[in-house]
Amino acid sequence: MTALTIAWTNLRRSLKDRTNAFFFVLFPLLMITVLGIAFGGSYEPRVGVVQPVAGALSGDLVAALEDTEGIDVRRFESRAEAVEAVEEGGLEAAVVVPATYDDRLEGGRDTTVEYLSRSDRSAQQIGMIVRAVVDDQAGRYRVARTLQRELGGEFRPNLVRGDAFAGRVADVAVSTTTVGSAPLPEDLGRFDLGASSQLLLFIFITSMTTAASLIETRRLGVARRMFATPTRVATIVAGEALGRVAIAVVQGLIIMLGAALLFGVSWGNPIAAALMMLLFATVAGGAGMVLGAAATNAQQSIAVGLLAGLGISALGGSMMPLEFYSPTMLTIAHLTPHAWAADGFATLVRHDGTVLDILPQLGVLAVFAAVLFGIGSWALRRRILTG
Structure with missing residues (x-):
């Protein structure tokens, strides 16, 4: 059995769950709709x-x-x-x-x-x-x-x-000049502001809550049976890791393509946006892997995953724009991967950035991913070997 086979099995199992399907597709797009209607576009009091x-x-x-x-x-x-x-x-x-x-x-x-x-x-x-x-x-x-x-x-x-x-009488001419650049440009689409924040929020939460499948794999003895075959433990760990990332990437693609087709959301430079989403999905998959390896039962995993996912996402600016944060809170927010990803998408969407413009954000996300997958792989390997 190869790592790709294990990853595909994990992805297919997650997509078959109707509850996961709702949170995969409908709920993120519904939230983008609600935020766009409530806060997007111009409004006259x-x-x-x-x-x-x-x-x-x-x-x-x-x-x-x-x-x-x-x-x-x-x-x-x-x-x-x-x-x-x-x-x-x-x-x-x-x-x-x-x-x-x-x-x-x-x-x-x-x-x-x-x-x-x-x-x-x-x-x-x-x-x-x-x-x-x-x-x-x-x-x-x-x-x-x-x-x-x-x-x-x-x-x-x-x-x-x-x-x-x-x-x-001649009118007095008044000229206005904007110093610097506005954080929210006038041509920002009605749904553009909330789309990237919801993308980060749901990728992370879904990755955390679906980590319960790792626990079910251990509880049902699937991991031990795979280990009993010629499949090496490294292959099992790699397959589970790829499965976590695959789930996050598929959801990210669904949200990005759905928002673009249904609401005309602009994600900026396509290659840069895809890289940003891919790296954040890798971070989210790593976080899910750490939780799945550390939790003792599925109920605990889902509860902790939901609370941690919402809390970290809120701190990182997925529920309120980082522009509204105080300097101290902004510093704290950048201890999360969400804030770096939000900065990257802001550069792409609001300032027509390219891959070169978001290299710092991509680098930080890569570090987050490496650390989380390092910890998650070590913990999962230990779980499999010790039963």
């Missing part, structure tokens, strides 16, 4: 507007809000409805224009526009947008009051006169 009285000036303010980029304005009939929508999460914020808005401004008196929101960072950002629109309208009204005071006449004609004069 919803802002409710209440205009109790349809006046010309209040209408100008509402129209200005509706024309503002970055917010999705929705009209409400009453303040109570808008407040309820903000409280229930249907709106990020609401603007209430007072019923006396037109009368007070035309009478030369100040008025207050009410801004309602929850106390979070998004509400503060929306508040800045709303404040800019209100300030712009207030500037127009101040010009109209000044003209009314100096030249006389009614408020509305002076407002038109001020707007006409403002149209002849």
Whole structure:
């Protein structure tokens, strides 16, 4: 019996298990879908507007809000409805224009526009947008009051006169320059950000949980019966190691190809992406081999594999982008292979990297794989020999 035969038997047995098939194919692609819908693509916060009285000036303010980029304005009939929508999460914020808005401004008196929101960072950002629109309208009204005071006449004609004069004044040009490179480029696909993290997460977890098959092989005496044949122990260990890697690689290919075909996910340079996935799959297979050789029963292996897989993946940035980590947490995260693989995929997907650009990440993953397979092979060989 050759190592390839043993590896193929392990892969076929894992694929026949319907539970494994679900976690192999459906669940990873489902998670990519959910993350893409929830966090991918552009999103405009919803802002409710209440205009109790349809006046010309209040209408100008509402129209200005509706024309503002970055917010999705929705009209409400009453303040109570808008407040309820903000409280229930249907709106990020609401603007209430007072019923006396037109009368007070035309009478030369100040008025207050009410801004309602929850106390979070998004509400503060929306508040800045709303404040800019209100300030712009207030500037127009101040010009109209000044003209009314100096030249006389009614408020509305002076407002038109001020707007006409403002149209002849040259605008101040403002140029913006981005220093450095943004961590998340604007052309990043809706599903691209979550695809690589889910790839790493599920390859690792599946490799850890399917390590229970190594224990079943020992429990049923398969390993001992193979050892009784002319098959050498080194061949058995190599076959089991190749089987761990084969399982991880097959799942990686399924996720990468499925995400590319179904969601248009870009993995960057194909050769570099394949190398990155292959090396991480080797690391995951090595981790699974260590667990399978160390655990005493299948239940223990699955429980430890699931907890360790989720914990290490979360620490390594498979559940939250590494860009959100503090410097200390970022250093700790790079004690895991996930963080290095995430860096490699970020270079490929976000910065059009090549194999040369990810050589450091590939090198570190190779070291992880060598160490894990060294430990796993030694432990499994000892298990087989000692029974």
